[in-house]
Amino acid sequence: MTETTDKSFQEIMKEKAAAIDEMLSAYIYHGQAVPDTITEAMRYSLLAGGKRLRPILMQETYRMFGGSGTQFIEPFMAAMEMIHTYSLVHDDLPAMDNDEYRRGRKTTWAVYGDAMGILAGDALLNAAYETALEVLGVCETPEQYRRVGWALKVLAHNAGIHGMVGGQVADIEAEQQTEPLTAEQIDYIHRNKTGALIEASMTIGAILAGASTEQGTEITRCALDIGIAFQIQDDILDVVGDSAELGKPVGSDAANGKQTYVTIHGLEHSRAEVERLSNEAIAILQKLPGDHSFLESLVRYLIDRRS
Numbered sequence: 001m002t003e004t005t006d007k008s009f010q011e012i013m014k015e016k017a018a019a020i021d022e023m024l025s026a027y028i029y030h031g032q033a034v035p036d037t038i039t040e041a042m043r044y045s046l047l048a049g050g051k052r053l054r055p056i057l058m059q060e061t062y063r064m065f066g067g068s069g070t071q072f073i074e075p076f077m078a079a080m081e082m083i084h085t086y087s088l089v090h091d092d093l094p095a096m097d098n099d100e101y102r103r104g105r106k107t108t109w110a111v112y113g114d115a116m117g118i119l120a121g122d123a124l125l126n127a128a129y130e131t132a133l134e135v136l137g138v139c140e141t142p143e144q145y146r147r148v149g150w151a152l153k154v155l156a157h158n159a160g161i162h163g164m165v166g167g168q169v170a171d172i173e174a175e176q177q178t179e180p181l182t183a184e185q186i187d188y189i190h191r192n193k194t195g196a197l198i199e200a201s202m203t204i205g206a207i208l209a210g211a212s213t214e215q216g217t218e219i220t221r222c223a224l225d226i227g228i229a230f231q232i233q234d235d236i237l238d239v240v241g242d243s244a245e246l247g248k249p250v251g252s253d254a255a256n257g258k259q260t261y262v263t264i265h266g267l268e269h270s271r272a273e274v275e276r277l278s279n280e281a282i283a284i285l286q287k288l289p290g291d292h293s294f295l296e297s298l299v300r301y302l303i304d305r306r307s
């Protein structure tokens with residue numbers, strides 16, 4: 001019997017997200033000898049109740065490849081969510097998207113001011129590496145050190161200019177472009193801005209569990225399909241979504257004259273592409289060893305997500 005037969009998948013995702021909230025709260029600073037404002041702003045943004053998709057993907061990939069226990073995977077799960085949250089905090093700033101609502105509440109800069117928004121993002125990024133590095137304290141064998149070193153490299157690489165930051169730069173530059181974006185441009189932005197952290201999450205889960213190089217390559221391909229499908233679905237939700245469910249205003253792409261997959265290809269084609277990429281991701285999962293039923297359900301759940 002699978003985990004999904006007794007409860008709705010949404011309930012299971014909520015339970016997993018709540019467990020991750022508790023873990024994050026333990027990892028993030030509080031009551032230490034630093035100015036209260038920055039720790040408050042960090043906790044405000046990190047504990048705002050996101051879906052925790054990236055740590056869930058990391059944990060489930062780790063499990064699928066036979067990883068057990070929490071001491072290796074949890075610090076990386078927390079680090080990933082801190083990096084994701086920093087990117088949202090900076091993306092919302094007036095110098096970037098100038099958004100006042102996210103995850104159903106005021107954005108960090110809207111509450112604490114621009115300067116504290118910048119600093120809270122910077123602090124979360126540094127806290128992420130500090131947290132992931134804690135795993136070195138539990139390594140005993142050369143193989144464990146090798147896996148952790150490799151996982152750290154993937155985290156830093158995919159979060160930086162070769163991944164999320166690079167994608168964000170291309171996205172910002174594309175906003176100035178009047179002629180239609182090419183398929184290559186859209187693909188680059190999606191792969192990097194959104195895909196890179198999802199790819200890193202699943203790849204790190206595989207590395208820490210000791211998956212083979214071939215299995216790692218396959219899971220990276222699967223994660224990229226999921227990442228691109230997730231971004232196209234995000235663009236679809238900006239057109240047809242509900243602002244209360246999303247926790248942020250809808251229609252912002254159109255209002256800002258932003259070119260997205262949906263504005264270029266239309267809703268019908270975009271939905272078909274989400275379906276195609278998701279099926280491709282599921283087909284990859286089905287060829288891998290281990291119990292992939294949860295990840296498969298998660299991919300199907302993401303196709304229909306409303307937030």
Ligand code: GRG
Nearest residue numbers: 050051052053087088090091103165168194234
């Ligand atoms: C500032 C370096 C830098 C990067 C910002 C993440 C990002 C890049 C911008 C945010 C805007 C956006 C639409 C990004 C695409 C990825 C995406 C859909 C993020 C939202 O992720 P969810 O839905 O958010 O997992 P929650 O709130 O559930 O964690």
